[in-house]
Amino acid sequence: xxxxxxxxxxxxxxxxxRLDTLTVRGTQILLVVGxxxxxxxxxxxxxxxxxxxxxxxRIWAAVVRLASEGELWRHLGWTVGETVLGFSIGTAIGIxxxxxxxxxxxxxxxxxxxxxxxxxxxxxxxGPIFVVWLGTTITAVVAMAISVSIIVTxxxxxxxxxxxxxxxxxxxxxFGGTNGQVLRKVVIPASVPTMIAALKVNVGLSLVGTIVGxxxxxxxxxGYLIIYGGQVFNMSLVMASVLLLLVVSxxxxxxxxxxxxxxxxxxx
Amino acid sequence: MARVxxxxxxxxxxxxAGEVAALQDVNLTVQDQEFVAIVGQSGCGKSTLLxxxxxxxxxxxxxxxxxxxxxxxxxxxxxxMLQQDYLFEWRTILDNALLGLEIRKERTPEAVDEVREMxxxxxxxxxxHYYPSQLxxxxxxxxxxxxxxxxxxDVLLLDEPFSALDYQNRLSVGEEVVRILRERKKxxxxxxxxxxxxxxMANRVVVMTPRPGTIRSIHSIKMCDEGLSPLQTREVPEFRxxxxxxxxxxxxxxxx
Numbered sequence: 061x062x063x064x065x066x067x068x069x070x071x072x073x074x075x076x077x078r079l080d081t082l083t084v085r086g087t088q089i090l091l092v093v094g095x096x097x098x099x100x101x102x103x104x105x106x107x108x109x110x111x112x113x114x115x116x117x118r119i120w121a122a123v124v125r126l127a128s129e130g131e132l133w134r135h136l137g138w139t140v141g142e143t144v145l146g147f148s149i150g151t152a153i154g155i156x157x158x159x160x161x162x163x164x165x166x167x168x169x170x171x172x173x174x175x176x177x178x179x180x181x182x183x184x185x186x187g188p189i190f191v192v193w194l195g196t197t198i199t200a201v202v203a204m205a206i207s208v209s210i211i212v213t214x215x216x217x218x219x220x221x222x223x224x225x226x227x228x229x230x231x232x233x234x235f236g237g238t239n240g241q242v243l244r245k246v247v248i249p250a251s252v253p254t255m256i257a258a259l260k261v262n263v264g265l266s267l268v269g270t271i272v273g274x275x276x277x278x279x280x281x282x283g284y285l286i287i288y289g290g291q292v293f294n295m296s297l298v299m300a301s302v303l304l305l306l307v308v309s310x311x312x313x314x315x316x317x318x319x320x321x322x323x324x325x326x327x328x
Numbered sequence: 329m330a331r332v333x334x335x336x337x338x339x340x341x342x343x344x345a346g347e348v349a350a351l352q353d354v355n356l357t358v359q360d361q362e363f364v365a366i367v368g369q370s371g372c373g374k375s376t377l378l379x380x381x382x383x384x385x386x387x388x389x390x391x392x393x394x395x396x397x398x399x400x401x402x403x404x405x406x407x408x409m410l411q412q413d414y415l416f417e418w419r420t421i422l423d424n425a426l427l428g429l430e431i432r433k434e435r436t437p438e439a440v441d442e443v444r445e446m447x448x449x450x451x452x453x454x455x456x457h458y459y460p461s462q463l464x465x466x467x468x469x470x471x472x473x474x475x476x477x478x479x480x481x482d483v484l485l486l487d488e489p490f491s492a493l494d495y496q497n498r499l500s501v502g503e504e505v506v507r508i509l510r511e512r513k514k515x516x517x518x519x520x521x522x523x524x525x526x527x528x529m530a531n532r533v534v535v536m537t538p539r540p541g542t543i544r545s546i547h548s549i550k551m552c553d554e555g556l557s558p559l560q561t562r563e564v565p566e567f568r569x570x571x572x573x574x575x576x577x578x579x580x581x582x583x584x
Contacts, residue, residue, distance in 0.1 A: 225414070227414055
């Protein structure tokens with residue numbers, strides 16, 4: 061039972077801490093509101109060209125129009141769907157490959173230089189190849205999303221597997237444990253935190269892959285909207301799509317964080 | 329009856345830089361229900377010796393037998409306790425204690441009941457569903473012992489099992505572990521660099537030379553044969569004589 065009968069000194073300390081938090085939050089909100097207000101005023105006073113730079117009210121109007129036409133959810137649905145698909149497949153394949161590399165030192169030694177090279181290649185450069193091979197389809201977009209996230213997953217997970225305490229592995233071996241048992245009883249459970257960290261990185265990377273994929277090969281999604289808006293010089297549509305993309309990425313990130321809290325609460 | 333026997337055992341470690349002889353001409357016989365402690369400086373190969381008995385390593389020369397049968401890979405007859413408890417943070421105390429049985433595919437309802445009973449007997453009743461981080465160092469070490477005993481080995485290998493504990497705990501957990509092992513009539517081979525610990529617990533203390541490790545001398549300790557507990561042994565006047573003799577031998581090697 062914590063002591064709730066605080067001394068005046070402690071109460072003033074608590075007050076200061078609360079005030080501190082409030083000041084930080086307040087400043088954060090002020091910055092956003094100020095930014096959009098300044099943007100709006102600058103555009104309506106003619107300080108900046110509202111046609112080129114757009115302005116918050118026009119962006120809002122664009123979002124409302126998209127929503128009323130029912131287009132908003134269709135585009136959001138495509139982008140989120142493609143991202144989640146690319147993210148899930150990329151993570152799954154990445155983990156399987158990492159297990160393979162952990163299992164066989166031979167394979168891991170052979171693959172090492174290839175993984176390093178693949179990791180340093182900017183994956184978006186492969187976009188046109190996917191489009192030619194797979195057509196302007198969802199498959200090409202998902203392939204793009206997978207290619208951006210998979211190598212990082214492999215490297216993070218393999219490093220995580222190798223960092224498992226060798227004595228914990230030795231413990232399983234003293235009971236006559238096989239490779240498969242070492243994997244299931246120690247390596248995988250011990251690597252759950254690494255797995256969550258990889259998921260967090262991947263969610264952002266898959267979104268990058270999806271948007272680039274949509275730039276190149278799609279008829280729907282936020283990436284498509286951005287390119288389309290740019291081509292017809294509708295900057296409000298572009299800005300609206302970018303802001304929606306921001307919201308999507310934040311929601312996806314917090315979805316993974318939520319998952320992390322569920323897992324860590326289940327564990328301890 | 330000889331439980332464990334090492335005959336002319338030698339082991340070499342290979343690296344690209346060369347070959348290192350870790351053990352050489354080790355001859356040792358451990359009788360049934362005997363407690364043998366091995367002392368020596370760091371790097372003298374005493375932990376390697378345990379790995380050979382456990383079957384985790386294969387000797388380069390010579391032979392290791394348990395009840396006359398050559399050791400080939402890990403055996404159900406042998407239990408191994410490492411330097412730390414290495415309890416898995418993602419498993420409850422009960423599931424940690426059941427790890428060995430699970431790996432051996434012997435996690436039957438009866439076995440689970442037995443382990444629960446053991447936890448209760450050794451002061452861990454009510455902690456079955458706790459996680460390791462919620463337990464003290466001494467309690468964790470007891471869980472590690474139960475995890476080892478659960479698979480019912482005849483021979484126990486202890487690799488500095490108390491070195492991770494603070495001094496107070498080292499004495500009290502040591503006292504308890506020795507009592508449990510005597511009760512259960514186990515044959516024990518323990519490695520330590522703590523001379524008082526070795527003298528207080530063992531029937532015989534084996535002193536090893538620096539690398540390549542071989543047996544320098546063997547001291548029979550009479551207190552253990554008389555049934556004294558480790559703490560009682562530390563009170564006996566002869567305790568200091570044994571300590572002095574072993575310390576001198578180890579020190580002579582250190583001055584080389």
